[in-house]
Amino acid sequence: MKLRLKIWRQPNATEKGKFATYDMDNVSPEMSFLEMLDSLNGTLVEKGEMPVAFEHDCREGICGSCGLYINGHPHGPQKLATTCHLYMRVFRDGQTIVVEPWRARPFPVIRDLIVDRTSLEKILVAGGYISVDTGQAAESNTTKIQKENADESYDSAVCIGCGACVAACKNASAMLFVSAKVSQFALLPQGKVEAKRRVQRMVARMDELGFGNCTNSYACEAECPKGIKITNIARMNREFWKAKVCGQKTV
């Protein structure tokens, strides 16, 4: 296949970026999107140019490192797939592909297609955990957990922290990400003790970090490579109001 790539190039956080155009004529439909970029980078390096910087590690859709904004979609046109699981067979011969980094205020660009997503971690640090010291846990099977709840908790827990939801949202809201973590714990008995404090602190931190509000456009759910459901947001809102009404003051 022949392709024209328009890729965002930006040497660092402070300098301005711009699109650069690269024509490729030997793209195999069997390649993954990242392998296609490897191949472009090989050519650039051999010419002594700086390759396109992008993040990746597992290359099997689980670490959440990769994340490119491709033709207007986080992770590209394929549903339920990370960029590393996007294969070139979904593109047409002769197509132009525009590749950008995640664009969101809380994710500043570091270089080219790499952004800083540690704001997501800062939200987790504010309460995305259950406080249990090592060695203090009881025998697991003394607490029975309904299979349905465990399964639903798992469905929320599979978030890979890639930030596609934020990139997809016109307000750069992190509600899907935060609500997935809140839901995972809210559905389990272990998570109940700290539930109020957790939701309040995490939401407050999210606001502080400059993530926007949720205005129910559902773009996050549509673009999430892991199929995290928007119902998590509703659950988080309930948890949040429950905490407010009960007058929890530990924020």
Next chain:
Amino acid sequence: MTKLDSKIPQGPLAEKWTHYKEHARLVNPANRKKLDIIVVGTGIAGSSAAATLGEMGYNVKVFCYQDMPRRAHSVAAQGGINAAKNYKNDGDSVFRLFYDMIKGGDYRSREANVYRAAEVSNASIDQLVAQGVPFAREYGGTLANRSFGGVQVSRTFYAQGQTGQQVLLGCYSGLCRQVDLGTVTMYPRRDVLDIVVIDGKARGVVARNLVTGVIERHAAHAVVLATGGYGTIYYLSTLAVNSNATAAWAAYKRGAFFGNPSFVQIHPTSLPVLNEYQSKLTLMSESLRNDGRIWVPKDKEDKRHPNHIPEEDRDYYLERRYPAYGNLVPRDVGSRAAKERCDAGYGVGPTGLSVYLDFKDAIQKQGKKAIAAKYGNLFELYHRVTGSDPYEEPMRIYPAGHYTMGGLWVDYGLMTTINGLFAIGESNFSDHGANRLGASSLMQCAGDGYFILPYTLSDYLAAEIRTPHIATDDKAFEEAEKNVTGRIDKLMKVNGRKTALSFHKRLGNIMWNHCGMARNEEGLKKAYDMVEELEKEFWKDVRIPGTPNELNQELEKAIRIADFFGLAKLMITDALDRKESCGAHFREESQTGSGEAQRIDSTYSYVAAWEYTDEAGTPVLHKEPLVFENVELKERSYK
């Protein structure tokens, strides 16, 4: 010369760890605040260790090269984590788990360490569950289990096909909590490139900030490496592509012995090589072998579509050769059997280098829904990568480099031969002998980090309470920093024509062909020379654009590959030394009449611990004799 002392406690096997804990020295809570610990690595081993040490009150600094700890390679583990809970009432016990691991490792691991790993396994599950890890459950609300290769009980806990993700996120949440509490400081996007040793003790690291390129010095009273495995030496492997050996290699060069470097597990069920661009071999979890049946056509010339090959024309070669374990033989056995069929010309697919993994019978018996509930995401994954639907036709699989049993040599306290330098998780050599059983790495990583290192490290630090904070202006820091900057300058100056990746591919090829699933003297010797040649070429012709003072991914790759050359030679040297076959190490010269691995216990019942001499010199071999007091050495039979 350093003497090899494994420091195994006295007493009966089942009491050693209790005895150790009862006699270990402690650091009182007021003193812990004054002690700094560096943990390199945030996989399940590093995260669980760092969080627990933080909880105890130590000052912990944690390093990883990803942007966040949660992305460490552990996140990709699929199938499960073992524990001896005996929830299935199928005869499991700590002793049986220990025994399975010793036998599975082909009697090349240390009894005391393996027993301890089994002993703490149950507590790890309890810890993870309490942290909110949503493991699979039965309708009655209790935890579910499944079976893995090489054992006859169901002791594997799992979260669909994403157990590693869930376990790592559990450990990571504990780490986040400690960051919140201020006991742990994170240093992400750092490559640790050297270990600083002052007066014989590990006192810090030199790291490159991957965003700015700045070389940083970090000091501590002790250093823990939890840097994972080096299976990426084969270039194509099931590991996250940035996995590497650099930190362990730096430790080796500073005096930490390397244990059994050639022991690498080749996993039987990975996606085959599909094309020349492929950058990764995606694993198809071993759990699939619970329901999938592996076969090739009986007739080499049978080119029919697999769905059209009737039962009587299929060779279910694992069931045929190993009736007792069938498709659930251990990995090394399964991999070699696949290689044997393909080498003999029975392989399928365009390259002839793959075999079928078929779910037809399971779908017929249990229904598509039941199979989807167990393996849905793996089936989707397979479909996505290959374009073929495993509900409709069999998967095609082939062995791939997967796990390194070899690693830094450690004593019972998980300390390397450098005082104050510890190695945990996949980065050490300790628990899996010559072959690892499925779901036992997560178990080891969590056990090391949560329950073992916190005791053994405290025992070491008890003697350090009078040592003030270590200053980073010591000569040793200067020397280590010079070493790092010198190496980087040298790499930048080569200014050749070829990419670092192209060298990695070639190195991987050499290692896969000659130091992979099967090894022989001639091939190994040839491979050694080829690696040397390639290394020379690398230092003449690698091209790294840009400067070291910026985010430079080509430089990162080149640094890692430069270290791989040395490690490749050490692996080959080790494989040459061990003229027996054991576990995953298959020396073609040493096999039984039926093609199984032939151990030679009288000569090779030892751990090979290699000591670095200098860049050009040959490493020195130290042997730690393996003493078996609780199991009888047998031929490892799965028939």
